[in-house]
Amino acid sequence: xxxxxxxxxxxxxxxxxxxxxxxxxxxxxxxxxxxxxxxxxxxxxxxxxxxxxxxxxxxxxxxxxxxxxxxxxxxxxxxxxxxxxxxxxxxxxxxxxxxxxxxxxxxxxxxxxxxxxxxxxxxxxxxxxxxxxxxxxxxxxxxxxxxxxxxxxxxxxxxxxxxxxxxxxxxxxxxxxxxxxxxxxxxxxxxxxxxxxxxxxxxxxxxxxxxxxxxxxxxxxxxxxxxxxxxxxxxxxxxxxxxxxxxxxxxxxxxxxxxxxxxxxxxxxxxxxxxxxxxxxxxxxxxxxx
Numbered sequence: 001x002x003x004x005x006x007x008x009x010x011x012x013x014x015x016x017x018x019x020x021x022x023x024x025x026x027x028x029x030x031x032x033x034x035x036x037x038x039x040x041x042x043x044x045x046x047x048x049x050x051x052x053x054x055x056x057x058x059x060x061x062x063x064x065x066x067x068x069x070x071x072x073x074x075x076x077x078x079x080x081x082x083x084x085x086x087x088x089x090x091x092x093x094x095x096x097x098x099x100x101x102x103x104x105x106x107x108x109x110x111x112x113x114x115x116x117x118x119x120x121x122x123x124x125x126x127x128x129x130x131x132x133x134x135x136x137x138x139x140x141x142x143x144x145x146x147x148x149x150x151x152x153x154x155x156x157x158x159x160x161x162x163x164x165x166x167x168x169x170x171x172x173x174x175x176x177x178x179x180x181x182x183x184x185x186x187x188x189x190x191x192x193x194x195x196x197x198x199x200x201x202x203x204x205x206x207x208x209x210x211x212x213x214x215x216x217x218x219x220x221x222x223x224x225x226x227x228x229x230x231x232x233x234x235x236x237x238x239x240x241x242x243x244x245x246x247x248x249x250x251x252x253x254x255x256x257x258x259x260x261x262x263x264x265x266x267x268x269x270x271x272x273x274x275x276x277x278x279x280x281x282x283x284x285x286x287x288x289x290x
Contacts, residue, residue, distance in 0.1 A: 028145075029072030035149040037157045038176030039183070040083060044097070044159070046075040048145045056164040063103045064112070068119035069161060070145055074098075076115045077159070082182040084173045085111070085159075086132050095129060099161070099168065107168055132170065139167045153209075180204070184211070188218060195229065195236065198222035202239045216243055234264035238278065241285075250285040257282045 028049040035042050049071040054060050061067050069092040071074045074096040081092050096115045100108040109132040117123060145163040155176040161168040184201050191197040198218045222236045241256035257278055264272040 002239070019080075026072065030072075031147075033147060033149055035152065035157060037083075037139050037149075037152065037172060037178045038155045038174040039081070040174040040176070041076040041078075041080040042083075042149060042157065042159070042172060044075065044147045044149075045078075046097075046147055047071040047073065048161065049163075050144050051141075051164055053139065057101055057166065058103065061101055066100055066120050066123055067100050069097050069099045070147070074112075074117045074119060075147070077111070079172075081174060081179065085130065085170050086134060087171075087173070088130055090130050098123065099240060106135050108132070109134050109168065109170060134168050136166045136168050136169055138165055140167055149258060177210070180208075181211075182243075190216075193225055193229070195222045195225035195231065198225070199236050199239060200266050206239065206242055212246065219243060234260040234267070234272075234274070234278075237263065238274070241281070244283060245281075250288045253285045254282055254289070255284070 018106040026047070028047040031046055031048050033044050047070045049216070057063070076094055076097075077097045078094045079090065080090050083090060083092075090111060094111075094115050095111040095113060096117065098112055098120065100110070102108070110128050111130040111132070112127045113129050114122065114124065114127045139162055142162050142164060146160075148160050148162065149157050149172075150160050151158040156171060156173045159170040159172055161170075184204065187197050187201050191201075199222050202215045202219045202222065205211045205218075219236060219240050223240060226233060226236050237256045237260035240255045241260060244250075244256060245253040261278045261282070262274065264274060264278070
C-alpha cells in the first residue's frame with residue numbers, strides 16, 4: 001500500500017510536465033490582473049492557492065528557498081514599457097516572478113527571463129534579470145493567495161503580493177511624462193484641420209500644468225479652425241478662458257467663458273452639464289476685476 005501511494009503521488013506531481021489532456025478545475029485556479037499605470041500596461045498572470053489550514057511560511061513555503069510565488073506555472077509579470085521596480089530599472093517585457101521568503105527582515109524578489117517553467121522547475125540563477133529587496137508587512141488574514149495592483153497614481157502603482165498574514169509591496173514607477181510628451185507632439189503634428197485633437201492636447205496640458213506656453217499657441221490655432229468650420233462648440237473657449245485666467249487676464253477670461261457658456265446653452269439647453277461651473281468661474285473672475 002505504501003509503495004502504491006508513493007507511486008500515485010509521484011505520478012500526480014509529474015502530470016504538469018507531460019501535459020494535460022482534460023479540462024478540470026484546478027485546486028489553485030488561474031488569475032490575471034491588469035492595470036494601466038500612466039500610459040504603461042502592467043499585467044500579472046498567476047495561480048491562487050489557498051491556506052487550507054496549513055502552515056504557510058517556513059513550512060509549505062520554506063524560508064531562504066526560491067518560491068514560484070503562487071502555484072502551478074511560473075507567475076509572469078509583463079510591462080509594456082520600461083519601468084522601475086523599487087527604483088531599479090527594468091526593460092519592457094515578460095518576466096517570471098520568483099520570491100525568496102525570509103524568516104525576518106527583507107525578502108528577495110527575482111525577475112527572471114525564463115517565463116515557461118513549471119514553478120521553479122528548471123530555474124536558473126543566471127536567467128535572473130533583476131534582484132529586488134522588499135520588506136513584508138502584516139495584513140489581516142487572507143485565505144487565498146493574491147497579487148494585486150493598488151494605490152494607483154499618475155505615474156506609479158504598488159504591486160502587492162498577499163497571502164496568509166503577510167504582504168510584499170513592490171513600487172512600480174513609469175515615465176508617463178516622456179511618453180505623454182511624445183504623444184502630444186505626434187498629435188499636434190498630425191492634427192491637420194482637426195480642432196478637437198488640439199483641444200484635447202490643450203486640456204491635458206492645463207490639467208497637468210505642462211507645456212502651457214505651447215498650449216496657448218495650440219488653443220489659438222484650435223479656435224481659428226473651430227471658427228472656420230463654424231463648429232459652435234463650447235470647449236475651445238473654456239480652455240482659452242482658463243489659460244487667460246492663469247495670465248491674470250480676467251477680462252479676457254470672462255469674455256471667453258461667456259462665449260463658451262453661450263455655445264453650450266445653444267447646443268444643449270438645460271442639459272448643458274457645465275453651465276453651473278462656467279457661471280461660477282465667470283462670477284469669480286468678475287470679482288477679481290473689481
